[in-house]
Amino acid sequence: MPSSLIMQAAPAGGAASALGGILPFVLIGLIFYFLLIRPQNQRLKKHRQLLSEITRGDTIVTNGGLIGKVKKVADDELTVTFGDNDMKVVRTMIADVRNKTAANDTK
Structure with a gap:
């Protein structure tokens, strides 16, 4: 057992x-x-x-919901026009690109 x-x-x-x-x-x-x-x-x-891929002339939306047009592109900052005001925005705070401008062809 x-x-x-x-x-x-x-x-x-x-x-x-x-x-x-x-x-x-x-x-x-x-x-x-x-x-x-x-x-x-x-x-x-x-x-x-x-x-x-953000370039000058693109319409962007920030994380705060502001919609503006890109006036100047730098490394980490963008100068964006909101209405009549130009403001600097950090690139990482962009939520979306609404109207992507076509690449300008130089002839």
């Missing part, structure tokens, strides 16, 4: 049970990556490209 108690107490297949315990966490991690992290990184990449 004592040997049957020892056999019942020791689980069979220790490596398989460890894999079975880790597998749900790996699957949850993959789901989070493909549903949350990857799409956010793609949106961030598109927004950075949008900010890098």
